[in-house]
Amino acid sequence: MSQRSLQAFDLELDADVLVIGGGPAGTWAAITAASKGSKVVLVDKGYCGSSGATAPSGTGVWYVKPDGQLREEAKQSRYGLGGRLAEHQWMDRVLDRTYENMNKIGQWGYPFPLDDNGTQYRKGLQGPEYMKLMRRLVQKSGVLVLDHSPALELLADEHGVGGAAGVRTQAGGTWTVRASAVIIASGGCAFLSKALGCNVLTGDGYLLAAEAGAELSGMEFSNAYAISPTFSSVTKTAYYRYASFYYEDGSVVEGAGSTSGRSVIARSLLAGRQVYARLDQAPADIHHLLRTGQTNFFLPFDRLGINPFTDKFPITLRLEGTVRGTGGIHITDENCAAKVPGLYAAGDAATRQLICGGFTGGGSHNAAWAMSSGSFAGEGASLYAKSIGSKPESRHLKGLSSSPLVTTGGGLKASRTEEHIRAVQEEVTPYDRNLFRTAAGLQASIGRLDDLWHDLRSQAVTLNPQGVKAREAAAMTATARWMYSSALARTETRGMHKRVDFPQQDTEQRYRLLSGGLDQVWVKPEEVQKEAVSL
Numbered sequence: 001m002s003q004r005s006l007q008a009f010d011l012e013l014d015a016d017v018l019v020i021g022g023g024p025a026g027t028w029a030a031i032t033a034a035s036k037g038s039k040v041v042l043v044d045k046g047y048c049g050s051s052g053a054t055a056p057s058g059t060g061v062w063y064v065k066p067d068g069q070l071r072e073e074a075k076q077s078r079y080g081l082g083g084r085l086a087e088h089q090w091m092d093r094v095l096d097r098t099y100e101n102m103n104k105i106g107q108w109g110y111p112f113p114l115d116d117n118g119t120q121y122r123k124g125l126q127g128p129e130y131m132k133l134m135r136r137l138v139q140k141s142g143v144l145v146l147d148h149s150p151a152l153e154l155l156a157d158e159h160g161v162g163g164a165a166g167v168r169t170q171a172g173g174t175w176t177v178r179a180s181a182v183i184i185a186s187g188g189c190a191f192l193s194k195a196l197g198c199n200v201l202t203g204d205g206y207l208l209a210a211e212a213g214a215e216l217s218g219m220e221f222s223n224a225y226a227i228s229p230t231f232s233s234v235t236k237t238a239y240y241r242y243a244s245f246y247y248e249d250g251s252v253v254e255g256a257g258s259t260s261g262r263s264v265i266a267r268s269l270l271a272g273r274q275v276y277a278r279l280d281q282a283p284a285d286i287h288h289l290l291r292t293g294q295t296n297f298f299l300p301f302d303r304l305g306i307n308p309f310t311d312k313f314p315i316t317l318r319l320e321g322t323v324r325g326t327g328g329i330h331i332t333d334e335n336c337a338a339k340v341p342g343l344y345a346a347g348d349a350a351t352r353q354l355i356c357g358g359f360t361g362g363g364s365h366n367a368a369w370a371m372s373s374g375s376f377a378g379e380g381a382s383l384y385a386k387s388i389g390s391k392p393e394s395r396h397l398k399g400l401s402s403s404p405l406v407t408t409g410g411g412l413k414a415s416r417t418e419e420h421i422r423a424v425q426e427e428v429t430p431y432d433r434n435l436f437r438t439a440a441g442l443q444a445s446i447g448r449l450d451d452l453w454h455d456l457r458s459q460a461v462t463l464n465p466q467g468v469k470a471r472e473a474a475a476m477t478a479t480a481r482w483m484y485s486s487a488l489a490r491t492e493t494r495g496m497h498k499r500v501d502f503p504q505q506d507t508e509q510r511y512r513l514l515s516g517g518l519d520q521v522w523v524k525p526e527e528v529q530k531e532a533v534s535l
Contacts, residue, residue: 093334328352
């Protein structure tokens with residue numbers, strides 16, 4: 001645990017609410033908290049508005065008009081796939097808030113395209129335009145934004161979380177924000193797999209929350225792999241619904257697909273057989289619409305002179321982990337509060353099982369969850385800050401980092417940190433360890449990950465950019481341990497979680513799994529609310 005004096009920090013700020021993360025969830029949280037009269041600071045590891053999975057991409061949105069039949073169909077679309085772990089009440093709340101927020105975006109000036117009747121099409125967002133608008137709105141709301149300012153630890157006292165501290169990787173020095181409430185909106189963990197926009201998403205928020213005593217939920221649903229050309233980082237799996245899949249000799253890969261057939265692709269790749277795709281099922285009259293909807297999907301093809309509608313191209317499966325999975329920080333109420341007083345979670349940093357269960361909702365559900373949970377958390381954090389009524393500067397806060405943070409000296413060398421990161425990737429990236437799981441494989445990986453964790457845990461972390469990488473390595477290691485410990489405990493196949501040694505779904509295991517702990521990981525079941533059964 002860090003015991004450093006706060007006087008050692010270069011930049012010290014006080015706020016009602018601190019938001020960690022500047023993607024969709026973080027910006028919605030900041031704007032909402034500010035609208036409730038709170039003084040808000042937002043810190044981002046990158047540049048708020050351009051870093052993260054949403055900023056460089058187009059995404060669908062789970063936007064459904066308030067029509068009973070349409071809403072019921074929308075909820076049912078993922079309920080069975082997710083192993084019946086979603087909850088009716090939460091799906092309704094998210095659909096309501098997403099509908100409201102998307103309409104707000106239109107009023108705020110987002111350039112929605114028009115259909116043939118001149119009506120705005122509000123079921124999708126272009127990331128660059130969306131996040132450019134959200135950054136502008138954050139600043140207009142009076143929120144102080146600290147870019148290139150990753151958080152390295154939360155601060156707390158006997159009353160709960162009271163701020164966070166980190167480094168300023170471009171401006172130099174360190175920062176501390178004392179705040180009555182903290183919202184973690186730092187995204188999920190893609191384990192530096194090079195998926196587009198995901199290399200800032202290393203599970204940092206999970207580790208920060210666990211160090212404060214918060215719990216995780218659904219971490220077994222973390223083995224999301226997205227179809228991607230071998231020559232591209234773009235993981236827009238939705239477009240592969242129009243694809244046929246082939247081997248090099250032109251024969252069809254039977255059973256391969258973008259929704260339920262990725263395992264077939266994975267087994268072919270494991271066997272050393274390269275798989276190719278061609279978007280030959282897309283009707284010619286929608287080619288231009290597909291290009292407009294996901295411009296960056298086509299850029300790598302255009303650069304190589306490949307027409308993906310007529311030419312075969314080699315594909316792979318790129319790990320997206322919890323970014324497109326559904327696990328994350330466990331939330332305990334409708335305001336997205338975590339177990340620890342003063343701590344909230346939103347977006348991919350929070351569990352999405354409440355609306356998706358154990359199967360990814362893709363960009364559509366995640367985009368809806370980000371904007372809705374962000375605004376829920378903003379409301380909750382603001383209300384909590386007002387309720388406690390004490391000034392944050394009067395609290396005696398201490399850092400919670402599980403590794404000692406030091407100003408100079410100590411710390412892992414860059415080469416050692418990279419070794420640790422590669423070692424974690426070797427456990428979570430292979431299909432035969434993470435996608436196709438067995439008790440023996442999971443136990444072996446957990447043993448190696450435990451050794452990595454204890455090695456990292458004992459090393460000091462220097463307050464500089466290299467220290468940020470060291471904390472990322474620790475966060476990825478911790479995330480993998482919660483993932484695999486939860487996967488070992490769920491002795492069935494449900495949602496995206498596949499146990500080769502337990503290939504069937506077990507009706508007696510229709511519950512969520514909570515996990516947590518640092519040196520000793522624990523896992524326990526949590527009952528699913530009964531209203532989900534009525535769907």
